[in-house]
Amino acid sequence: MMPFWLELLISFLLIVGSVFALIGAVGLYRLPDFFMRLHGPTKATTLGVGGIILAAMIFFTYHRQEFSGHELLITFFLFITAPVSAHMMARAAMQLKVRLSARTQGRPWEE
Amino acid sequence: MLGYVMVFCAALLGVAVILNMLRLFMGPDVPDRILALDTLYINALALIILLGIQQQSTLYFEAALLIAVLGFISTVAFSKHLLHGDIID
Amino acid sequence: MSINWPKPFPVFLLTLMWLLLNNTLSLGHILLGLILSTVICILCRNFLVDLPPLKKPFGLCVFVIRVFFDVVLANLHVARLVLGPEKNLHPGFIEVPMCIKDEFLLATLACVVSLTPGTVSAGLSADHTKLLIHALDASQPETLISDIKVRYEAPLMEIFRCSAT
Numbered sequence: 001m002m003p004f005w006l007e008l009l010i011s012f013l014l015i016v017g018s019v020f021a022l023i024g025a026v027g028l029y030r031l032p033d034f035f036m037r038l039h040g041p042t043k044a045t046t047l048g049v050g051g052i053i054l055a056a057m058i059f060f061t062y063h064r065q066e067f068s069g070h071e072l073l074i075t076f077f078l079f080i081t082a083p084v085s086a087h088m089m090a091r092a093a094m095q096l097k098v099r100l101s102a103r104t105q106g107r108p109w110e111e
Numbered sequence: 112m113l114g115y116v117m118v119f120c121a122a123l124l125g126v127a128v129i130l131n132m133l134r135l136f137m138g139p140d141v142p143d144r145i146l147a148l149d150t151l152y153i154n155a156l157a158l159i160i161l162l163g164i165q166q167q168s169t170l171y172f173e174a175a176l177l178i179a180v181l182g183f184i185s186t187v188a189f190s191k192h193l194l195h196g197d198i199i200d
Numbered sequence: 201m202s203i204n205w206p207k208p209f210p211v212f213l214l215t216l217m218w219l220l221l222n223n224t225l226s227l228g229h230i231l232l233g234l235i236l237s238t239v240i241c242i243l244c245r246n247f248l249v250d251l252p253p254l255k256k257p258f259g260l261c262v263f264v265i266r267v268f269f270d271v272v273l274a275n276l277h278v279a280r281l282v283l284g285p286e287k288n289l290h291p292g293f294i295e296v297p298m299c300i301k302d303e304f305l306l307a308t309l310a311c312v313v314s315l316t317p318g319t320v321s322a323g324l325s326a327d328h329t330k331l332l333i334h335a336l337d338a339s340q341p342e343t344l345i346s347d348i349k350v351r352y353e354a355p356l357m358e359i360f361r362c363s364a365t
Contacts, residue, residue, distance in 0.1 A: 002113075011116040014161070018120040018127075020275060021157055025127035027282035028134050028150055034142055035334045036291050037134075038320050040282055041150040046315070047275045049157050052120075056160050056172075063167060070223045071160075074176055078153070081183040083314030083321070085149060088190035090322035090334065093142040095194055105292030105338055108322065169223075 006062060010055045017051025020044045033101040034093050042086040050075050117165050124161065127154050145189045152182030206241030210248060214240060252302050252360040259359045270316045270351075278318055281336055292338030293322070296331045296345050298353075303328075305356055312352050319344070 027040020053071045060068040094108045131154060135147040156178045163171030214237030215230070222229050241248070254260065281288060300306055306328060310321040318336035325332075335344055 007113050011113060014116055014120045014164075017157065018123040020279070021154055022123045022127045022130075023279045023282055025130040025150060025154065027278070028147060029130040031282065031289075032286065033291070034140060034146070035320070035322070036289065036336060037143065037146060038334070039278055039318060039336050041146060041153070042314060042320060043271075043275055043278050044282075045150060045153040045157075047271065049153055049160075052157050052160050056164050059164050060169060064169075068169070068223060070172060070220050073217065073220050074156070074160075074172070074179055077176070077179050077183075079315070080311070081179075083311040085183055085186040085190070086314050086320050087310065087322070088187050088194075089142055089146055089149075090320060092145070092190040092193040093140070094322060096140065096142065098140045098142060101291060103289070103291065105290070105341075106294060108293055108332070108334075 002062060006058070010059055013051045013055035013058070017048045017053075017055065019048075020051065021048030024048060033104070034098045035090065035104075036101065038086055038090060038093075042082050046078050046082045049078055114165075117161060121158065121161055124154055124158050128158070141193060142190075145186060145193075148189075149182060149186045152178060152185075156182070206238060206245060209251070210241050211237045213237075249304050251304060254360060256359050259355065263355050263359060267312055267316065267352075274316045274318065278336065281318065288337075290337055290339040292335055292341065294333050294335055294338060294341050294344060296333060296348055298329055298331050299349075300353060300357060301328065302360070305360060306331075309352060309356060313348060316352075319348075 021044065024040045024044030027044065028037050031037045031040065053075050057068060057071045060071070097108075100108075128151065131147050131151045135144055135151065138144040138147055156175050159171050159175050159178065163169065163175070211234070215233040218233035218236060219225060219229060298306065298309075300309060306324065310324065310331065313319050313321045313331070313333060319333045321331055322334050323332040324330070333348075335341075338344065
């Protein structure tokens with residue numbers, strides 16, 4: 001049986017992770033224009049999945065009684081790729097000239 | 112306790128997936144839909160890892176890794192298609 | 201005929217990835233990983249980007265830890281903005297002048313900017329002198345620019361020996 005403090009730690013990480021994933025989705029749903037919507041998922045989901053994967057790592061390290069590290073690969077991969085895909089989507093949106101919120105200061109570049 | 116927490120987390124992630132789907136259907140422009148699809152991939156990955164913890168099986172990590180790779184590649188491919196009209200320069 | 205051997209760092213990184221993927225530390229997998237990553241590095245040597253020389257390895261560790269904490273703080277900040285009322289949002293595009301010339305460091309800086317406080321890098325000018333970022337809270341553009349330059353650009357240039365323009 002798993003000790004209580006370990007269970008508490010895993011539960012905490014799981015809840016933090018899913019709450020951040022939910023906040024990213026809420027941001028995607030309710031922010032007014034595309035460039036603002038880009039902020040929610042790129043940040044919140046990386047930390048959200050990061051928290052869940054950390055919980056999985058601790059759980060399987062305890063469960064198999066040896067260090068389980070291949071969950072880290074997913075985290076590394078997400079942390080490297082999230083900015084790249086955000087950058088690509090931002091460039092595509094700038095080229096298509098998506099509607100901007102009226103309060104936006106500054107202008108995007110013409111490509 | 113962990114069992115209840117996992118049900119709760121699955122519910123939160125399910126709500127997140129529903130919000131992503133709404134944005135996928137509503138999205139006024141094409142980039143919005145790409146962004147919604149990218150977020151959907153990442154949330155599905157989180158759900159699969161949660162399932163792996165619940166079933167106490169490490170088999171699901173390979174699936175999660177593959178989904179991460181495919182999600183990234185498809186997002187970049189869609190964006191490049193919008194940018195240049197073709198995918199490979 | 202002589203094979204030109206790859207640099208040790210990419211080989212080490214690929215071997216580490218192989219070991220993490222297989223979740224083991226056995227001798228056989230270490231050898232197999234070394235052989236595979238050497239072959240991959242030889243086959244891909246025309247695509248690999250040369251890293252600038254690392255001057256302060258310890259500084260790199262401090263930088264990575266600081267970026268990690270900034271990511272967590274950025275998430276809390278973005279969460280507050282997302283859940284708060286809409287009138288708190290001051291979105292805007294800001295141009296940040298860049299001092300770094302090296303391509304790899306520019307890419308690293310753009311990634312770090314995208315991961316941290318309310319900013320996403322949206323474009324890089326063709327002559328690599330200006331980075332366009334979109335900020336969720338652009339009420340004080342000067343502080344944002346100086347934050348990026350002091351917190352991330354200056355340490356990166358110190359850690360890697362590279363020429364400023």
